[in-house]
Amino acid sequence: MATLLKVENLKTQFKTEGGVVKAVDGVSYHIDEQEIVGLVGESGCGKSVSQLSVMQLISAPGEIVDGKVIFEDQDLLRFKPKGPQMRAIRGARIAMIFQEPMTSLNPVLTISQQLTEMLELHMGMSREEAREGAIRLLGRVGIPSAGKRIDDYPHQFSGGMRQRVMIAMALSCNPSLLIADEPTTAVDVTTQAELLELMKDMVEQFRASLVIVTHNLGVVARYADRIYIMYAGRIVESGTTEEIFGDPRHPYTIGLLNCIPRLDEEEGRKLVPIEGLPPNLINMPPTCAFGPRCPSRSERCLRDPWPSLRHLYGQHYVGCF
């Protein structure tokens, strides 16, 4: 498969009064066409910021200080964040779904007004065409009696339905990449499964790639082809889903896997939490950021600079000694 998106050495920093927060510190990854990729890490490890950086949606005091984002053979970081070229990419080529379905829709506009806006803006449809298209989309994402519900306001929809609307909106202009930023965190577990299933179906139908950003390895286990594990603004391990789940190498990945319950395990196994908290990203030492929490650290971990990713086999890379 051809590469759709290639991010090289991306660095995004927030200049605050307390110091420079290196939210994303030299992240490189790639996404192939029609691939589903999981990006996993704890809160505050830079997952969302890295994705917002790809879209150039970082607002002050945040700033992308280095790196390349090659998407469909164009370096997106060369475009002005508010310029027309970047706007033509957003929504039309790369679409995004956010965590909070309850607040991602404008409460004072009807679903129809918000859904047709995209079709008119990017696809140049007339008002009637856009309305027809919007009703079809709503039907495809599983909203019953879409023709009637389209004139409802967001508060008349449940959380799961709103997220379905967001999925419809994101896919309305046939983007080739869909970024789902914690898409199922705010909905209950049964709805989570339905939404993930729906997203998988939809990106297959639309021949798009999907990035699922989540803190929950369980969410990506079933759907992702490949997984990137992030910690403190860096990718610490990457590989196919089988490689990550079958042969986790980074102590952080192992820690994450130890704290998800499994259905097929023997009774009585205790879930092991990872000790401590993620580090404050201000004034980070050059050594491995996971070192202080790592159960298998050596002296070298606290002395030598953070190792870069090392190829193991297949597509499996790890950033550990």
Added chain:
Amino acid sequence: MAIDHISGTEFLEAPPRVSAWRRFRRVFFQRRLVIFGLVVLVLLVFTAVFADWLAPHDPYRGNLADSLSPPSRQYPLGTDIQGRDTLSRLIFGARTALLVGFSTVGIAAIAGIALGLVAGHFGGFIGMIIMRFMDALMGFPMLLLALVIAAVLGSGIHNVIIALSVATIPGYARTMYGLTLSIRENDYVLAQRSMGASSSRIVVGHILPNALPPMIVLVTLQLGTLILAEAGLSFLGIGIKPPGAAWGAMVQDGARYLRTHPVLSFAPGLAIMLVVFAFNMVGDGLRDALDPRLRGLL
């Protein structure tokens, strides 16, 4: 099977729509004072529009022979020193009050909302300049500022409108600025940006509609304040030029004859009070009906 029965289409039908308009009406018309205010305002608008037909006499030209006549069949509220019919002047005064009120609020609200939106959404240096200027204007009491502007421009209805507009812009700008700052942080604004919406589309299509309910309430409440302010300016003699009919000026003219002919001042004074009260009641009613937090409670 039972399952087939449950997943039939009737089960999946959309729930019946509770119209927003109906809910608005229910809360809005629940309080008697709001209805009273609305009736007063409807009568006021009616009076102002049909003043030419309603007034029994020419409001500007009096009969000096009838100077200071007491209320009678011919002059229901008596006449002033120039023999002009008080009732007719009161009726034409409604026109002045509404004209000043509505045009001032219109100009000030549009300008203030635009300034607040620009300052709030784009921020930075321009936003700072705009808001500091508004703060400076706000530092003066509204009536005093209007008084100074009107004194510089001279009297006349247009100058009164300009003076009061400039004096009330900062209120709208401040409110809109605050609303913009809070609305722009909503996820749907980020979601819109992620879909390639331009700044102008976000401002006009998403931030402004969300800010409208509080702005509508502010505008309605301001109408009462402005009619009062116009009366104040006219009372001080910096308002409508004579022989124009303005309630404030009528109160002032009548003040000299307060002991002998109290109706000359009391009638326009009562009119001012009634109208300001009506606007405030309707404004309160709108606020209750538009505030989502109070919905269902009242």
